[in-house]
Amino acid sequence: MASRVYFLSWKRRNELYNFLKSAMIFNHVEARNFIAIKVHFGEEGNKGYIKPEYISQVVKITREKNAYPFLTDASTIYVGKRSDAYHHLLIANKHGFTIEKCGCPVIIADGLIGNTEENIEVNLKHFKTVAIAREIYNADRLIFISHFKGHEITGFGGTLKNIGMGCGSKAGKYAMHHLSKPTIDQKLCMGCGACVKHCYQEALSLANKKVVMDTEKCVGCGQCIVNCLFKVFELKWNEDPPAVQEKIIEYAVGVLKDKKSAYINFLNHISKYCDCFSLAQNESLMDDVGIVAGIDPVAVDQASYDLVNKAFGKNFFKGIYPEIDSTTQLKYAEELGLGTRDYELIKY
Ligand code: SF4
Ligand code: SF4
Known part of the structure; x- marks a missing residue:
């Protein structure tokens, strides 16, 4: 059966709050739930991360339900501005992710140095267990707010990557990147x-x-x-990127195990590289498209992929990464039961 996916065009982005309310994707949020809102605070100098003014709309809806939202991300494995909680909080604050602007606190999910984790059993092809940032595991409900853009290893990065790679502890991220x-x-x-x-x-x-x-x-x-x-x-493109994509999906299975979640993709500032890069040349390569939301992570990413390619007039991701089949992540996620690639697009 097709999953429902909701779409708001970029020119109407100021209606985000009403769009999200009408999509009713937050029915899983209940009073006194701890709600982990997984975002990316942006590496220093990066311009593509989703801005606090949009994040605050999601926080507002969860607070209206008397839930306890917090913004979160886990440490990176490279030694940048987000590789430990101390510096991660400083860059988040610098990029405007403050209580005043967002309406809730920031909690780094895998602790001071990235080793606060929970090992979840998945018993899949690459991993028997996956190492998840503990505060993601501890949260009652999850909301993923993802920037949909190109990615140097997976072809595109959106919801599925934000779940799998984004919620891995440092050890988890090492395990996923191992071959690359x-x-x-x-x-x-x-x-x-x-x-x-x-x-x-x-x-x-x-x-x-x-x-x-x-x-x-x-x-x-x-x-x-x-x-x-x-x-x-x-990179050995024929060997490594498919394996990395599959590993990310196996991590996503562990993150979402026994959890109710919702997913929002922002199809704006669609760049070649991810938000871990602060490159001046990490510019937007096409017009902004809009915002996609739903409760099926596979359908949300599939719809985002199709919408970007349609707006671009041809396959945008194949154009920037001809060596990578970025649909591996979608196919494997569907195969493992995370959702369906079949969706019904409902325009706001
Ligand atoms: S991939 Fe390149 S930049 Fe990253 S750790 Fe290895 S050598 Fe360094
Ligand atoms: S960045 Fe410069 S030093 Fe490094 S591999 Fe390329 S050409 Fe060589």
């Missing part, structure tokens, strides 16, 4: 050092003006791929 270490073609290296500067793991260095990698230190974050202008770094 790039290879190096030293012949192409110009010795400029840009990758060394952006590798927060200190896995890269220059020797005789050529880059070398300490694979033990590499966590597969992809920063070097994005920051090298000379295409020195490459």
